[in-house]
Amino acid sequence: MMADTDGHALGVASPGVDRSLALEAHGSADVAVLRHSVAEFLGRSSVPPSVVDDVELLVSELVTNAIVHGSTGDAVRVRVQLGESIDVVVSNHGSAAAVPPVESWRVAAPSEMSGRGLGIVRRLSDDAAIRQDGDWVVVTCRRHRPDGRRTP
Numbered sequence: 365m366m367a368d369t370d371g372h373a374l375g376v377a378s379p380g381v382d383r384s385l386a387l388e389a390h391g392s393a394d395v396a397v398l399r400h401s402v403a404e405f406l407g408r409s410s411v412p413p414s415v416v417d418d419v420e421l422l423v424s425e426l427v428t429n430a431i432v433h434g435s436t437g438d439a440v441r442v443r444v445q446l447g448e449s450i451d452v453v454v455s456n457h458g459s460a461a462a463v464p465p466v467e468s469w470r471v472a473a474p475s476e477m478s479g480r481g482l483g484i485v486r487r488l489s490d491d492a493a494i495r496q497d498g499d500w501v502v503v504t505c506r507r508h509r510p511d512g513r514r515t516p
Contacts, residue, residue, distance in 0.1 A: 383409060384445040389427050390437075399424045402444055409446055412510060419450055419507055422488045425481040426503055430456040433463075434501070449490070450507045460496040463503065 385405045387398050402423050406416040423442060430440040434456035445451040469486035472479030486492060489505035496502070 384443055387442045389431060389440040389442065392428065392431055395424055395427050395431070398427055398442060402442075405444065406446075406450070411446075411450065415450070415507065415510060418488045419444070419452060422485050422505060422507070423452055423454070425485050426452065426454040426505070429481045429485075430454055430458075430501075430503075434458045449509060452505045452507070453502060455497070455500045455502045457499050458501045460494050460501045463494050463501060466492045466494060 385402065387401055389395060389398055399420050403416050403420045406419060407413070411419075423444070427440050427442060434440065435458055438457040441453075441455040443451075443453040445453070464482065466486065469482040469492070471483030471487070485505060488507065490508045491506040493504050494501065495504075
């Protein structure tokens with residue numbers, strides 16, 4: 365499911381209106397589709413390729429983490445908002461208390477079997493936050509645009 369904040373088809377945004385992309389994942393098979401959709405959306409929005417790559421990886425890690433550690437069978441919601449920064453919001457059913465504090469997100473040692481995802485997300489984000497919204501855990505990450513400009 366893809367639409368901008370005003371419900372217009374992607375690529376037809378009004379001047380001065382921030383654009384967003386909203387998607388859902390229902391399992392690990394959806395992660396690749398989400399990554400490619402995010403990369404395509406950002407690429408069409410004149411986001412530099414190196415930033416597209418970083419945000420694509422950030423989304424992949426957050427969604428995979430939500431699928432692996434969230435409620436089985438529930439959808440994971442993803443929203444990418446473009447403006448002066450790129451905001452990525454990933455939501456899934458669960459408890460925010462089950463997610464380690466952002467300050468502790470570190471990449472695991474090479475000898476560890478897992479534990480790299482949140483560390484990667486933290487390195488790729490300029491800001492990150494976790495909150496509870498009813499039954500939903502909401503993780504928000506912000507990546508500043510290197511040129512500081514808004515997306516038209």
